[in-house]
Amino acid sequence: MKITIASGKGGTGKSMVAANLAWALSQSDRVTLVDCDVEEPNLHLFFPPDDPESTDVQVSIPSFDNSRCTLCGDCARFCAFGALVVAKDRVLFFPEHCHACGGCALVCPAGAVTEIQRPIGTVTTRHLSAHLSLVTGTLNEGEVLGVKVIREAKRCAAKPGWLVCDASPGTSCPVVETLHGSDFCLLITESTPFGIHDLELAYSVTSCLGIPVGVVINRSDGKDEDVRKFCNERGIPVLATIPFDRWIASVQGSGDLISRVDPTWKERFIALGGACRSSVGGT
Amino acid sequence: MKICIPSRGPEIQDLVDERFGRAPYFIIHDTESKMTEAHVNSTAGAMGGVGPKAAQFLLNHGVDSLVTERVGGNALEALKAGGIRVLLYEEKGSTVADAITAFLKGNLKEQ
Numbered sequence: 146m147k148i149t150i151a152s153g154k155g156g157t158g159k160s161m162v163a164a165n166l167a168w169a170l171s172q173s174d175r176v177t178l179v180d181c182d183v184e185e186p187n188l189h190l191f192f193p194p195d196d197p198e199s200t201d202v203q204v205s206i207p208s209f210d211n212s213r214c215t216l217c218g219d220c221a222r223f224c225a226f227g228a229l230v231v232a233k234d235r236v237l238f239f240p241e242h243c244h245a246c247g248g249c250a251l252v253c254p255a256g257a258v259t260e261i262q263r264p265i266g267t268v269t270t271r272h273l274s275a276h277l278s279l280v281t282g283t284l285n286e287g288e289v290l291g292v293k294v295i296r297e298a299k300r301c302a303a304k305p306g307w308l309v310c311d312a313s314p315g316t317s318c319p320v321v322e323t324l325h326g327s328d329f330c331l332l333i334t335e336s337t338p339f340g341i342h343d344l345e346l347a348y349s350v351t352s353c354l355g356i357p358v359g360v361v362i363n364r365s366d367g368k369d370e371d372v373r374k375f376c377n378e379r380g381i382p383v384l385a386t387i388p389f390d391r392w393i394a395s396v397q398g399s400g401d402l403i404s405r406v407d408p409t410w411k412e413r414f415i416a417l418g419g420a421c422r423s424s425v426g427g428t
Numbered sequence: 429m430k431i432c433i434p435s436r437g438p439e440i441q442d443l444v445d446e447r448f449g450r451a452p453y454f455i456i457h458d459t460e461s462k463m464t465e466a467h468v469n470s471t472a473g474a475m476g477g478v479g480p481k482a483a484q485f486l487l488n489h490g491v492d493s494l495v496t497e498r499v500g501g502n503a504l505e506a507l508k509a510g511g512i513r514v515l516l517y518e519e520k521g522s523t524v525a526d527a528i529t530a531f532l533k534g535n536l537k538e539q
Binding site for chain 1: 510
């Protein structure tokens, strides 16, 4: 069962729900939690420090053989990202613009382009308990190809049991890549005009991808009519409501998990996992 | 000698655009024949890499000098590699014709 935790708006509590859901489910099942917020991964902060294994994520970038290059310009004409300029006597390459598509090597009629590997990030695996692993994708500073790091993190995390992917906020490529292949998406929102506005954006993405969703209302002050109306009109189930509560904030603020501290919350998150599975027809 | 001025519009009376890669037009002026031609910058709205793309456009059109208010690092590197001089023209609110006149006077600073 692959669940992605997403939201349009930042700061709604995606990581909080992802970490609590993964921890609670891991009390009886195998769970792999994947931090796909590769520009600012932080799920490891909920768990004790350890000695993780890291591997580099590499992309293929072009290397030019000047003795073969005829300066015809085909590579630069093909490059949609402005990573190549063919000057009078050589090809200039701007690696930070390269999206590693491999097109320049394909179109070069002189065979002057070979591909070399360049690291853009890392994937780190932590074995937090017998049943719970955390896979973290980290994009190196100044790099743009977060999607490649997310893809590699998900590949490393492909194990039996529950897969819980924590997406970045927003609705663009990194979120789409995180959602790709998910059985279900939990959209985390809050009952503010901003929360509802961005929930609608996130829902439009999951609808395009054909992924079933449920909503979790976080920091609820009990006045959730607008979110519930939005969900009712679209047939989206509201699967959990987490109150706006000083105790929850203080547990969260200290880097702990409410499901680890309070058995009632552990049961609620286990029930949330069950509701996700039921929503896609699982048992 | 061919010079290029990034412009807001296609005429020499149009204002100089303060950007290079994202300028909507490139005006190319030939100082010998006095001919001027306007080109739409087809990559002005691209997501990224507009500096190198604009530099490639100038290289393909045989431009010798770029007269501009500012230029990014990648574009500058590409222009220099292609032997194109970059001359800074920082008079706010000027027209392309003003920039051509300033270039012909010969006292613009090279970047």
